[in-house]
Amino acid sequence: MSGPDGAPARAWLCRPGFEDMLARELAGAGARVASSAVAGLVVPEPGAPAVAMPASGWAFASAELHPEAVITGDSVNALGGAVADWFADALRGEQVALPWPCVFSAVDGVPGLGRRAAAVERAFHEKLSRRVGRVARLALPDLPAGTGPAHGMFAVFTAFDSVLVSRDAWLGGQRRMADDPAAPSRSYLKVEEAYGVAGAAPEPGQLVCDLGAAPGGWTFSAAKRGARVTAVDNGPLKGGALDHALVEHLQQDAFVFRPRAGQVYDWLFCDLVEEPHHVLRGVLEPWLAERWCRRFVVNLKFGRTDANALLRELRAGDSVLGRLATGASVRHLHHDRDEFTIMGASR
Numbered sequence: 001m002s003g004p005d006g007a008p009a010r011a012w013l014c015r016p017g018f019e020d021m022l023a024r025e026l027a028g029a030g031a032r033v034a035s036s037a038v039a040g041l042v043v044p045e046p047g048a049p050a051v052a053m054p055a056s057g058w059a060f061a062s063a064e065l066h067p068e069a070v071i072t073g074d075s076v077n078a079l080g081g082a083v084a085d086w087f088a089d090a091l092r093g094e095q096v097a098l099p100w101p102c103v104f105s106a107v108d109g110v111p112g113l114g115r116r117a118a119a120v121e122r123a124f125h126e127k128l129s130r131r132v133g134r135v136a137r138l139a140l141p142d143l144p145a146g147t148g149p150a151h152g153m154f155a156v157f158t159a160f161d162s163v164l165v166s167r168d169a170w171l172g173g174q175r176r177m178a179d180d181p182a183a184p185s186r187s188y189l190k191v192e193e194a195y196g197v198a199g200a201a202p203e204p205g206q207l208v209c210d211l212g213a214a215p216g217g218w219t220f221s222a223a224k225r226g227a228r229v230t231a232v233d234n235g236p237l238k239g240g241a242l243d244h245a246l247v248e249h250l251q252q253d254a255f256v257f258r259p260r261a262g263q264v265y266d267w268l269f270c271d272l273v274e275e276p277h278h279v280l281r282g283v284l285e286p287w288l289a290e291r292w293c294r295r296f297v298v299n300l301k302f303g304r305t306d307a308n309a310l311l312r313e314l315r316a317g318d319s320v321l322g323r324l325a326t327g328a329s330v331r332h333l334h335h336d337r338d339e340f341t342i343m344g345a346s347r
């Protein structure tokens with residue numbers, strides 16, 4: 001597969017350091033990928049066949065881009081101006097009445113890029129404002145929330161003087177989240193990010209069961225939204241989760257804890273440092289089979305487990321997700337380390 005204007009037909013973005021994981025996920029779907037020259041960016045081998053994305057999206061890719069050109073420029077103004085000219089020309093005949101994402105990604109590992117990326121972006125906006133001011137005013141610099149197709153402009157620096165540009169992308173929903181000083185752990189950021197992929201978050205009055213809750217980042221996230229939380233962990237809650245009026249802390253084993261008869265939680269949260277199959281069989285399977293929860297966010301630490309083998313298992317029709325869940329997604333979130341997060345609803 002190859003694209004127009006010297007661009008690859010597809011390009012995938014991921015968390016730097018996880019290119020090999022993404023390459024293996026893509027290879028499992030039949031893609032042949034070139035060795036990654038830029039951290040956080042994976043492209044297909046020239047002439048490799050097109051590859052179909054799994055119905056629920058890639059796990060390790062934060063975006064699949066449909067590149068249309070590779071634009072070069074030997075100065076900040078030349079490069080920013082050339083990208084603006086390309087985009088303004090590409091817009092011909094298109095009505096732009098709504099805000100649109102205009103996202104420049106400076107993937108790590110481009111030598112010497114540093115602050116130049118922001119300067120190129122400024123030069124782009126100055127030129128775009130001169131050419132199509134009304135369209136330029138509707139540009140949004142952040143990735144839109146949620147997962148799925150997006151139309152706008154997605155620019156990725158592939159070298160000091162070159163940018164890969166796409167107007168169409170599939171977005172996995174991964175985003176850097178803002179911390180809250182009252183949150184007792186960095187894990188808080190993971191569940192906040194997961195809501196964007198799930199397309200929902202706990203609401204006032206909803207019931208949440210958080211298995212492996214301590215020190216309480218996920219519990220705090222739900223309670224600050226007004227949900228009532230049963231936090232199950234032998235360890236202590238801290239920070240904003242400690243003594244929160246909406247939190248009941250139970251010092252019990254998460255694998256043994258059962259809801260009261262007839263009790264249905266709106267959300268199951270589970271962030272146990274345990275072998276993933278143990279979590280899937282010992283927690284997710286009974287919770288979905290018995291319909292003890294409506295929605296779930298479960299983090300699986302792949303550690304020494306083969307992450308791609310686990311992904312294939314999860315995507316199989318006879319997996320716990322295939323049999324018992326609906327609308328399930330598996331994502332390597334921006335805030336995940338050697339783990340991924342699965343989100344979905346009970347069938």
Ligand SMILES: C[S@@+](CC[C@H](N)C(=O)[O-])C[C@H]1O[C@@H](n2cnc3c(N)ncnc32)[C@H](O)[C@@H]1O
Pocket residue numbers: 184185186187188211212213214215216217218219232233234235252253254255271272273274
């Ligand atoms: C990664 S931490 C959870 C972090 C939490 N999500 C947060 O946001 O602060 C994992 C927790 O799982 C708990 N845990 C591990 N095995 C458990 C079990 N069988 N039952 C209950 N808690 C368990 C540990 O005590 C630990 O507090």
